[in-house]
Amino acid sequence: MEYVAPSTLEEAYRALDADDARCLAGGQSLVAMMNLGIVSPSRLVSLRRISALRGITAERDGSLRIGAMTSHAELAALDAPVAGAALLAQAARVVAYPAVRAFGTLGGSVAHADPAADYPVALVAADAVIEVGSAAGNRRIPATDFFRALFETALGRSEIVTAIIVPAGPAASRAAYEKLSLVAGDFAILSVAAIVERTARVAVGCCGPRPILATGLALNDTALREAARKIADASDPPSDHRASAAYRRKILPELVCRAVRAAQQ
Ligand SMILES: Cc1cc2nc3c(=O)[nH]c(=O)nc-3n(C[C@H](O)[C@H](O)[C@H](O)COP(=O)(O)OP(=O)(O)OC[C@H]3O[C@@H](n4cnc5c(N)ncnc54)[C@H](O)[C@@H]3O)c2cc1C
Numbered sequence: 001m002e003y004v005a006p007s008t009l010e011e012a013y014r015a016l017d018a019d020d021a022r023c024l025a026g027g028q029s030l031v032a033m034m035n036l037g038i039v040s041p042s043r044l045v046s047l048r049r050i051s052a053l054r055g056i057t058a059e060r061d062g063s064l065r066i067g068a069m070t071s072h073a074e075l076a077a078l079d080a081p082v083a084g085a086a087l088l089a090q091a092a093r094v095v096a097y098p099a100v101r102a103f104g105t106l107g108g109s110v111a112h113a114d115p116a117a118d119y120p121v122a123l124v125a126a127d128a129v130i131e132v133g134s135a136a137g138n139r140r141i142p143a144t145d146f147f148r149a150l151f152e153t154a155l156g157r158s159e160i161v162t163a164i165i166v167p168a169g170p171a172a173s174r175a176a177y178e179k180l181s182l183v184a185g186d187f188a189i190l191s192v193a194a195i196v197e198r199t200a201r202v203a204v205g206c207c208g209p210r211p212i213l214a215t216g217l218a219l220n221d222t223a224l225r226e227a228a229r230k231i232a233d234a235s236d237p238p239s240d241h242r243a244s245a246a247y248r249r250k251i252l253p254e255l256v257c258r259a260v261r262a263a264q265q
Pocket of ligand 1: 022023024025026027028029030031032047068069094095096097100103104105106107108109111112114116117118119159160161162185186187188
């Protein structure tokens with residue numbers, strides 16, 4: 001296996017133009033997959049030296065552009081000025097534990113698209129946009145279209161996730177991320193990201209191959225409980241070593257209500 005560490009995106013795009021070449025970001029998922037023999041890339045293209053993939057900047061329209069190589073730890077420390085970015089920072093704080101957060105990256109997690117991961121849920125709720133690049137140019141894909149199925153995204157072969165754009169949203173909006181896991185630091189049994197203004201926008205994770213999105217949820221108790229129950233009815237949760245599908249469906253309404261109330265506070 002060949003290892004290359006380009007310092008520009010153009011070099012990285014060229015290096016990825018080979019059968020079975022793969023980006024290496026934090027290595028927290030890829031190296032585990034290589035150790036298990038699930039993937040065996042012919043070439044690893046490290047993104048660590050590419051400065052264009054780093055940094056968090058405020059755009060003119062108030063949105064935040066977060067470089068793909070931003071680590072979970074950097075995001076967790078973000079004092080976010082907008083609700084969507086605050087949601088991402090809250091999700092980053094409950095990804096695994098400090099060692100994983102020091103190396104793992106936002107772009108790596110987004111490209112990996114584990115249905116139990118924390119960012120996809122937060123990004124769908126925040127109505128974020130995934131910026132991707134290749135030798136053919138750049139494109140922007142709404143998070144709602146990016147996550148397609150189990151470990152499957154809209155990312156083309158040789159494309160790199162370059163940044164995540166989180167819109168400012170209304171000034172009065174508030175966000176909360178609720179994650180239920182067996183122990184702190186584990187992947188979620190169920191997760192809910194909520195952005196609340198006059199109504200709630202909610203995304204639910206671990207209840208299907210991609211996050212479930214529900215918008216325009218009324219905030220009064222009865223209507224919210226009813227909407228949360230409808231999300232549970234429409235969900236398709238897995239049964240795995242963490243929890244059964246029936247358990248996930250049963251607790252989903254409660255976690256949705258908890259996330260919305262937490263955002264309001
Ligand atoms: C013990 C443990 C516990 C964990 N717990 C959680 C958890 O609770 N919640 C959670 O969300 N995650 C968890 N993770 C996963 C962690 O968040 C990883 O950091 C993340 O999934 C992958 O990010 P990475 O930067 O390490 O990517 P890598 O492992 O380097 O890459 C992952 C995949 O994405 C591709 N890739 C990487 N960067 C890019 C890019 N910019 N563009 C295109 N493709 C790219 C790679 O080619 C590879 O296929 C855990 C991991 C471990 C090891």
